[in-house]
Amino acid sequence: MSGRSSFLIVANRLPVDRVIEPDGRASWRGSPGGLVTALTPVMQSRHGAWLGWTGAADELLEPFEHDGMDLIPVPITAEEVELYYEGFSNATLWPLYHDVVAQPLFERAMWETYRSVNERFAEAAARTAERGAVVWVQDYQLQLVPAMLRKMRPDLRIGFFLHIPFPPIELFWRLPWRQELVEGLLGADLVGFQLAGGAANFRQLCKRLLNVNHKSSEIFLDDRTVKTLPFPISVDFGELDALVRDPQIIHRAKEIRVELGDPEHVLLGVDRLDYTKGIGLRLEAFGELLKEQRITPEEAVFVQIATPSRERVEEYRRLRDDIELQVGRINGEHSNMGRQPVQYFHQSYDKRELAALYLAADVMVVTPLRDGMNLVAKEYVACHHDHQGALVLSEFAGAANELRQAYLVNPYDVEGVKRQMMSAMNASPHELARRMRTMRRRVATYDVDRWASEFLRALES
Numbered sequence: 001m002s003g004r005s006s007f008l009i010v011a012n013r014l015p016v017d018r019v020i021e022p023d024g025r026a027s028w029r030g031s032p033g034g035l036v037t038a039l040t041p042v043m044q045s046r047h048g049a050w051l052g053w054t055g056a057a058d059e060l061l062e063p064f065e066h067d068g069m070d071l072i073p074v075p076i077t078a079e080e081v082e083l084y085y086e087g088f089s090n091a092t093l094w095p096l097y098h099d100v101v102a103q104p105l106f107e108r109a110m111w112e113t114y115r116s117v118n119e120r121f122a123e124a125a126a127r128t129a130e131r132g133a134v135v136w137v138q139d140y141q142l143q144l145v146p147a148m149l150r151k152m153r154p155d156l157r158i159g160f161f162l163h164i165p166f167p168p169i170e171l172f173w174r175l176p177w178r179q180e181l182v183e184g185l186l187g188a189d190l191v192g193f194q195l196a197g198g199a200a201n202f203r204q205l206c207k208r209l210l211n212v213n214h215k216s217s218e219i220f221l222d223d224r225t226v227k228t229l230p231f232p233i234s235v236d237f238g239e240l241d242a243l244v245r246d247p248q249i250i251h252r253a254k255e256i257r258v259e260l261g262d263p264e265h266v267l268l269g270v271d272r273l274d275y276t277k278g279i280g281l282r283l284e285a286f287g288e289l290l291k292e293q294r295i296t297p298e299e300a301v302f303v304q305i306a307t308p309s310r311e312r313v314e315e316y317r318r319l320r321d322d323i324e325l326q327v328g329r330i331n332g333e334h335s336n337m338g339r340q341p342v343q344y345f346h347q348s349y350d351k352r353e354l355a356a357l358y359l360a361a362d363v364m365v366v367t368p369l370r371d372g373m374n375l376v377a378k379e380y381v382a383c384h385h386d387h388q389g390a391l392v393l394s395e396f397a398g399a400a401n402e403l404r405q406a407y408l409v410n411p412y413d414v415e416g417v418k419r420q421m422m423s424a425m426n427a428s429p430h431e432l433a434r435r436m437r438t439m440r441r442r443v444a445t446y447d448v449d450r451w452a453s454e455f456l457r458a459l460e461s
Contacts, residue, residue, distance in 0.1 A: 004128060004129065005048055005049035005070065005128055005129060006129075006130045006132075007043075007046045007047075007049070007134050008051060008128055008129050008133060008135045008136070009039055009043060009048060009049070009050045009051065009052075009136050010051045010135060010136070010145060011039075011050065011051070011139065011142070012085070012089075012138070013052045013053055013054075013055060014052040014054055014055075015030060015039070015043075015050055015052075015069070016028040016029060016030060016066050016071065017030075017031050018054070018056070028064075030066075030067060039452065040067070040069070041236065042449075042452040042456075043068075043069045044068045044069065047068070048069065049069070049071070049072055049128055050069055050072065051121065051124055051125055051128060052072075052074060053073070053074050054073050057077060057078035057081045058078055059075060075120075076117060079113070080116075082312075083109055083113035083114070084113045084117040085141065086310065086312060087105070087114075088107075088111055088113065088114035089114065089140060090310055091105045091110070092107075092111075093140045093141075093143075094140070094164070096167060096171060096172070096175060097140060097164050097166065097167050097171075098164065098276045098371075100171060101369050102275050102315055104174070106174075115144060115180075118142055118143070118144035118148060119144070121142055122144075122148035123152070125137075126149060126153045129153060132155055132156070132157070133156055134157045134159070134456070135156050135157070135159070136159045136161065137159065137160045137161075138160075138163065139161070139162060140164055143162075143181050143184045143185055144181065144184035145187075146160050146187030147184045147187025150188075151187075157189055157459060158189055158190075159188055159190045159191075159192065159459040160190070161191075161192040161193075161231065161455065162192065162193055162194070162372070163233065163372050163373070164194075165194065165195075165372050165398070166193055166199075166202050167201065169205050169208060172201075172205055178209060179209055179210070182202075182205060182206060182209055182210065186210075186219065186226055188226065189224075189226065189459060190227045190228075190455070190458055191226060191227070191229075192228075192229055192230070192231045192455050192458075193230050193231070194231070194232055194372040194373045195230050195401060198372075199217065202228055203217075203228055206219050229458055231454055231455045232373060232398060232399075232401070232446065232451065233372075233373050233451050234375070234378055234446050234447050234450070234451050235378045235382055235447065236449075237382045237443050237447040240355065240382035240383050241382055241383070241385055243351070244384075248352075249352060249356050249359065250359065252353070253356045253360040254360075256356060256360040257360050260301045260303070260343065261301065261338070263297075263298065263300055264298075264299045264300065265295070265299060265301075265363060266301055266303065266360055266361050266362050266363070267286065267301070267302045267303070267361065267362070267364075268304075268357060268358070268360075268361035268364050268365065268380075269282060269302070269305065269365045269366070269367075270305045270354065270357070271304075271305070272307045272309040273306040273307060273316060273320055273323070274309055274316070276368055277367075277369070277371075278368050278369045278411040279304065279306060280322060281367060281369075281411050281414060282367045282411070283304065283326050283330065284414055285414050285417040286300075286330070286341075286342070287326075287329075287330040287333075287334070288414065288418060289421065290334045290341055294422060297335060297340070297341040298336070298339065300425065301341055301342075302341060303361070304342065304344050305345050305347075305354075305357070306320075306323065306344065306345070306346050307346075307347070308348065323344070324346075327342050358379060358383035358384070359384070361380070362390065363389070363390045363392060363421065363424045363425060364380040364389065364391045366391065366392065366393050366394060366397060366399070367394045367409060367411040368394050368396060368397050368411065369412070370396050371396065371397040371398060371399075372398050373397065373398035373399055374393075374394075374397040374398065374399045375399075377393055377397065377403060377406070378403070381403065381436065382444075384436055385440075387432070387437050388429065389432065389436060390435070390436075391403065391407065391424075392406065392407045392421060393406035393407065394410075402442050402443075402446070403442065405434075405435035405436075405439050406435070406439065407420040407421075
């Protein structure tokens with residue numbers, strides 16, 4: 001560690017996971033999540049520090065270095081995990097910001113703990129940042145940090161980026177602590193959103209709640225101006241494009257198809273196991289196609305990767321049970337000897353195996369009920385330099401604003417999902433290439449480096 005930092009990322013989690021080696025020693029490896037993938041190259045180029053929680057409750061660790069980054073652990077107790085993380089962050093804000101797909105909980109103990117943990121993060125950032133440093137706060141778990149940090153360190157340049165959707169006023173207005181959250185975000189110099197609609201929702205909310213004026217993208221406070229802009233996040237296109245040209249990855253993709261029985265069509269879903277991802281509805285659509293005999297288990301296999309997520313939360317445990325029952329029902333009704341039409345995996349995969357899966361898949365099915373962006377859609381596009389492969393994409397994913405050549409669907413419309421799945425499977429190579437070429441151009445041009453550089457340029461200007 002080199003002491004104070006001139007560039008600091010503040011996020012709920014550190015960009016590493018603890019792993020136990022075969023000899024029993026513990027070590028760290030880079031996390032596979034979208035946020036980490038997006039920010040690690042920025043951190044490495046700027047030699048910055050990353051402040052966040054290790055993921056283990058009641059753990060006190062000294063700062064350490066990993067992969068060219070200074071990492072500063074912030075401790076969180078077991079009770080705070082329950083109330084701040086599983087509670088207010090994921091049982092209140094997450095469903096509220098995702099159009100109330102599930103009913104949010106409004107509990108005062110959760111709110112008090114959320115505020116307390118946010119203050120701890122702000123204090124740690126205030127200690128770590130050099131005078132005049134740039135501090136970039138990430139996501140919905142830390143929405144109070146900008147204002148807290150500004151009060152402690154008015155010399156800092158503070159940015160905030162929200163990775164999930166920002167809801168319309170009618171939904172946000174239900175929150176008992178709406179004013180505190182909005183004032184927390186207004187502590188930043190720049191508040192970034194995935195889409196222009198989210199930024200507009202926030203400006204309208206500020207006007208109605210605080211009676212502050214705004215013009216274009218700027219909100220005018222008494223002593224300063226806050227910029228609010230869209231910055232659609234992306235992926236490391238160059239890395240993924242190079243990865244799927246690796247002979248080992250190409251070989252593995254061919255192996256995957258053989259292991260699946262070499263069907264004519266491989267459909268793929270890759271999601272965190274979350275109720276916003278629409279996994280059940282897409283499986284329902286696929287099951288109905290089998291029942292109607294529009295496809296057979298010999299022709300098409302659906303591979304669904306459901307990465308474990310928030311398994312201590314009752315809502316997520318119920319979802320896992322429901323999905324596994326649904327998979328069992330479809331396979332029970334439609335399997336032939338040695339042929340299961342749905343291959344379901346409740347586990348995590350590393351970057352190389354995911355790249356091979358993307359390359360092996362003829363149809364990528366991304367059907368969230370609501371999603372800020374969805375990087376899986378962009379990863380799939382980046383992995384198809386052959387200009388083949390089809391993307392079935394929810395209209396309610398932020399990525400749909402950019403990937404207009406996908407087979408767009410309303411995920412609530414099962415008949416519509418079925419139609420687009422069939423269109424994707426039956427499309428000609430020429431049609432697939434036309435769509436994929438345009439989508440790849442967009443993802444290659446607006447990659448993660450451009451996302452980060454445009455945000456930081458707007459923050460530092």
